[in-house]
Amino acid sequence: MSNAGERTHSHAAAGMPDEDESPSAIADALLSQLEALGGSRYGGEAVSQLDHALQCATLARSAGAEDALIAAALLHDIGHLVNPKDEGAAAAGIDAAHETIGATYLSRWFGPAVTAPVAQHVAAKRYLCQAEPGYFQTLSEESVRSLALQGGPFTAEEAEAFLAGPHAKAALALRRWDEAAKDPAMETPPLRDFEAVIERTLRTAP
Numbered sequence: 001m002s003n004a005g006e007r008t009h010s011h012a013a014a015g016m017p018d019e020d021e022s023p024s025a026i027a028d029a030l031l032s033q034l035e036a037l038g039g040s041r042y043g044g045e046a047v048s049q050l051d052h053a054l055q056c057a058t059l060a061r062s063a064g065a066e067d068a069l070i071a072a073a074l075l076h077d078i079g080h081l082v083n084p085k086d087e088g089a090a091a092a093g094i095d096a097a098h099e100t101i102g103a104t105y106l107s108r109w110f111g112p113a114v115t116a117p118v119a120q121h122v123a124a125k126r127y128l129c130q131a132e133p134g135y136f137q138t139l140s141e142e143s144v145r146s147l148a149l150q151g152g153p154f155t156a157e158e159a160e161a162f163l164a165g166p167h168a169k170a171a172l173a174l175r176r177w178d179e180a181a182k183d184p185a186m187e188t189p190p191l192r193d194f195e196a197v198i199e200r201t202l203r204t205a206p
Helices: 003-013 023-037 049-062 067-075 078-082 098-106 112-131 141-149 156-164 168-180 191-201
Strands: none
Touching (some): 067 112, 067 168
16 A cells, blocks of 8 residues: 555554454444444535444345455445545546545454455446446436546456456455445444444454
């Protein structure tokens, strides 16, 4: 990652527990951070960042996903929240690479089963727009705008390479929940209902 990304990681991790602290302390701190930073609107969508995270995790759990993928669903957009340069970036025509920022940030506490789907959920959108007829038409206006900044649909060669890579299946599942998790009428469990999931998926967990 670039030096800018490393500075973002250090800035955002300030006040967060170290890797060797208890799983409960780390999980509590991460969820408290999501609560504190997630109240703002999710781009141009009709839900907040926290609502979006909860809806995505709820959809993952309802689908019977494993704990690591539920955790990834809950935390997949944390790169928007922990990077001070992210605010207003899309409106300025800048891709702030929130998926890379977020995955790098989370790698302090989680392994690839959580961080890889986070890192690849934008690539999964680009793949689906190339490989699945009609998928592009399901995107929200905000997703269409961000897609243009993120490089647009993959070429056939890029799509093939993505699909052959590790964690592609998990990233695709996360991407589908991501797009569906923008419903202002959807009811979700409270954030703390996912605390045990976070604890179980930490690299420091027994």
